[in-house]
Amino acid sequence: MKRTNIYSTLIYEGFTRLAWCMVASLMLVVVGCSRPYIEATSIHPDSDEQIEFTASRGDVEGTITKMEIEVDGTIVASDNDATATYTGGPYPTHSNSKLTFAAIATKSGGDTVRKSDWVYVANPKNVYSYTSPSGSNDGYPDATSEQTGANLYRLDKSVVRNHAINAIMEYANANSLSVFEVFNTANHLVAAVARYVDEHMSWRSDGTNPTVFADNGYEDYSPGWDFPQPADLTLTISGNLTNATPNDDFQGDCEDHAILRAALLRALGFAPWAIWDAIDNPVSHEYNIVLYEGAYRLMDYGTIDRWLDTHTWDSHRSFYGWNENNGPRGASSTQNNYLKNNTDNYPGGKSDGQPWSYEIYYKDVSP
Structure with missing residues (x-):
């Protein structure tokens, strides 16, 4: 007589039923996952x-x-x-x-x-509170460690606010828009400031700055590394405000352009988290990372649309950033992650799934 191993049979049947249950469950999961x-x-x-x-x-x-x-x-x-x-x-x-x-x-x-x-x-508008300057030279930086947003943007100075309003008015006139519409639209604010600095500021080497400052009563201005110009002094003593051409009203090199753009946007109520000064790697150029069209983009010489897509200029390889809430400006290994931690790659944690790199600021890479 053939003997049947009841124990083996039970095990076999048990595994068979388990396998069918797993298949059935998988089929239900697949069907249930169909979604619009x-x-x-x-x-x-x-x-x-x-x-x-x-x-x-x-x-x-x-x-x-x-x-x-x-x-x-x-x-x-x-x-x-x-x-x-x-x-x-x-x-x-x-x-x-x-x-x-x-x-x-x-x-x-x-x-x-x-x-x-x-x-x-995202809403970067209507943030008018600011950090008061604390530089030891009448609020201005007197050392590299004092190169903070508060000490360089000088939002306490009315001349910064007045030129910010001028930027809105000029942009509105150039684009047949109302001042109200420009003032209440974040993208217009960014475009207005980029245009204003491009129209009114020309490049000048840092080597000339000490002489210019001394000739205008600021011979004791000694801010440390790279001689960055505070925004209010860029607007009042750096250029030629008396001639007929506007493109040299203000003068300075790359960091002075970037500081002025950031200061004007902050004076218009643009939030500190939405406007950054960035320095490339290796340290040779400074520009801005700004919230534009809801994403972080490059802002540099020219209008806002000049640097939106991938380009060949290799001075936009962001290394570290600083702004009113993060700094100071001076190069430091502790600052290398400010941009990565705060601008990767859309506000609020929405991501396109790419790891952070300077290329995420290009619209054709990270739409």
Whole structure:
């Protein structure tokens, strides 16, 4: 008589059933993961801009009888089809916070499937409080260690605020916009300041600065490394304000341009976290990293659109950055991660999945 090993049979049957259960579970997971598709026109919108949401079937199979778009917990669009679109905003009430949205697809049998996502609504405007200067030379830096945003931007000086307003007015006139529209749109503020500095400032070597400062009553100005000019003195003593041509109203080299751009933006209420002075690697050039069109971008000589995409000038290989809240300016290994930790790569933690490098500031690399 053939003997059957009951123990072996039970083990075999048990594993067989377990295997089938695993397959069945996997099939249920795959089926359950079919979801519609939802996207926003920008993954990093500003609070003063509208957002267009688009929903489609994604990988949902079968007949879809209704597609809905939900924004911030409210159904805002519904279509008896497999697609839907909705344009909403601006969303100032969500400034510097997440805005959630979702696509909800209803199938012919009544079942619904959902796909959710979020964007971070950045708002760098209306931050007028500032850090008071503390430099030991009447508020100005008297050593490299005192080269801070507060001591170089000099937001306590009315001349900085006055020229910031001039930047808005000139940009508004040049682009047939109202001053109100420029003042209330973050992208316009950035473009206005970039244009103003480009129109009114020309390059001059640091070697001339001590003579210029001494001739204007600032012979004791000794800021340490690289002789950076405070923004208020750039605006008052650095150039020629009496001749007919505006392009030499102010003069200075790369760091003086960058300091002035940052100071003017801060005077217009642009938040400290949204405007940076950056120095490339190796240390040879200084420029700005600024929040523009909802992402961190390069701002340097010229208008704001000059350096948005990948280019061949190798002086934009960001090494470290400083601003009103991070510094001082002087080169230090402790500053190397300020940009990486604060501008990688969209505000609020929204990422395109790329590791930080200077290339993330290029629009064609990190849209």
